[in-house]
Amino acid sequence: MIDVKTLCLGVLSRGDASGYEIRKEFEDGPLSHFSDAGFGSIYPALRRLLDDGLIVMLPHNGDGRPDKKLYRITPAGRHALYQTLTRTPAPDKLRSDLMFILSFGHLLPPRHLDRIIGDRIADYRRIIATLEVEGETTLRTPGERFVEGMGLAIYRAVATYLEEHRHELVAAALMESQVA
Amino acid sequence: MIDVKTLCLGVLSRGDASGYEIRKEFEDGPLSHFSDAGFGSIYPALRRLLDDGLIVMLPHNGDGRPDKKLYRITPAGRHALYQTLTRTPAPDKLRSDLMFILSFGHLLPPRHLDRIIGDRIADYRRIIATLEVEGETTLRTPGERFVEGMGLAIYRAVATYLEEHRHELVAAALMESQVA
DNA sequence: AGGTACATGTAAGCTGTTACATGATTTT
DNA sequence: AAAATCATGTAACAGCTTACATGTACCT
Structure with missing residues (x-):
């Protein structure tokens, strides 16, 4: 099954975002109908992706809120996402x-x-x-x-x-x- | 979300079964299309249900395999299942x-x-x-x-x-x- | 002044998965 | 005699959820 790390990579592949913004995507965005992740999973996932070099943190330009962290996917991150995308997808269960x-x-x-x-x-x-x-x-x-x-x-x-x-x-x- | 314990109670509400048989239900039975559980979750779940008095183990009659354990749901178990069934169901996500x-x-x-x-x-x-x-x-x-x-x-x-x-x-x- | 939305993170606990370990019985 | 199926269980690990903890910025 697709994990939160991959979900985050997917969002970031469409553009830079903060953890907060990624979460909003899961709530309102096109991914919202088949994924779900709270802060408690997103922030640790971003940390892992950073450590693995799949994303980088952008230096925040002074004008915005100082504590907002923007992340950008790296070439290695795109590659990792591509690998996941081309794996044979598991059969879907209608967990309901x-x-x-x-x-x-x-x-x-x-x-x-x-x-x-x-x-x-x-x-x-x-x-x-x-x-x-x-x-x-x-x-x-x-x-x-x-x-x-x-x-x-x-x-x-x-x-x-x-x-x-x-x-x-x-x-x-x-x-x-x-x-x- | 429905957990493995409840899934097991559901199967047992339709008749006595062993852990192995419960697992088969999840593979072939009517529940197979929207649930999934391996031995690693079923056996611990049965243990918990037993401890909580929601199921009992039947004494095995000598003719069968000696190590097969048949479980039966108790009135308390039926009550617990009923409680879960009448809770408002969470909205379904198409996790796919x-x-x-x-x-x-x-x-x-x-x-x-x-x-x-x-x-x-x-x-x-x-x-x-x-x-x-x-x-x-x-x-x-x-x-x-x-x-x-x-x-x-x-x-x-x-x-x-x-x-x-x-x-x-x-x-x-x-x-x-x-x-x- | 208060509420809402923005914003990030940690810690504990629960659940479930995977791999391992074991052995009997039935079928081929 | 080997392979498949029946049968139960444990241990380590991975992953997610929930609750907690904190603080800023904007709108009314």
């Missing part, structure tokens, strides 16, 4: 809390079940709407556009599936609760 | 090696890029075919059927997206390689 829970869905209180499914549909519809707007406004690299489209396809498939089948599971839960 | 790699896809050698996408399409088509057969033969709980259908919907969406858009990304990679 929701799917685990729903695989026992028929055992849950029908109302609760209906609510968590409904909530998740709303979440996805919101994300889809956001992505659709972003896709038209924001400029992206071809890779980012491709992946964004892929994410959109997945979110749509899940939202549609949940909408079309939720009643089946809720009905099963209802039956189950009447038996007990 | 492939998506990370493809977000830099335009920078990769076009042939390599085309191959990894093609391989992944083949992987998914194979999984889809297997699930379609299983769905008709194997008996499942309503929850499992629901989740299996959801997995199928996702795999189909991804496979179709990759088939329909791979040429765009490969074309971008080709342009990029000619510029350099």
Whole structure:
């Protein structure tokens, strides 16, 4: 699996950034839908990358905040990123809390079940709407556009599936609760 | 995120099993598509569950292999599982090696890029075919059927997206390689 | 004056992975 | 007789999360 160091290298390959900015990328940026990292992992990762010579720290020009540290990827860093990128990717697992829970869905209180499914549909519809707007406004690299489209396809498939089948599971839960 | 202990409880809620059998569930069973755990996590997890009284070990009847340990979930274990199941599920991230790699896809050698996408399409088509057969033969709980259908919907969406858009990304990679 | 956003980092603890170590049973 | 599968476990390590600790700058 891709580790935080590689995630940071990926962000830095698109331009200089501070630890804080890298984190924002994981929250809002194009990588946000399939990665996640807090300060507690980013700062140690940057330290490691520095030690390994994969990134360098830029001398801060006096005008900005003095404690902000800008990092830049080195040629060795680009090479390391390239190596990771060309490794055969591990098969994806759909690690999902929701799917685990729903695989026992028929055992849950029908109302609760209906609510968590409904909530998740709303979440996805919101994300889809956001992505659709972003896709038209924001400029992206071809890779980012491709992946964004892929994410959109997945979110749509899940939202549609949940909408079309939720009643089946809720009905099963209802039956189950009447038996007990 | 769902931990291995909960995963084990989930398997045991459907019937007694040994550590080895639980692991097989994660490899072949209905949970296999969105969970993953090796012996190194399962055995310590079972120990913890035992210590916490959430499972008990059954006395082995002499006929089987003497070293096989069968575990059974206790009422306390069912309660703990239920608690986890009714917690609000964390939002799902699409943690995916492939998506990370493809977000830099335009920078990769076009042939390599085309191959990894093609391989992944083949992987998914194979999984889809297997699930379609299983769905008709194997008996499942309503929850499992629901989740299996959801997995199928996702795999189909991804496979179709990759088939329909791979040429765009490969074309971008080709342009990029000619510029350099 | 207070709140929010910016900004960096450390330490403890938890979890999980990988590799190792062992041995029985079944199939070929 | 060898290979595969069944079967359990430990130890070292890697990695991430959470909570803590600190301080600045801007906006209202």
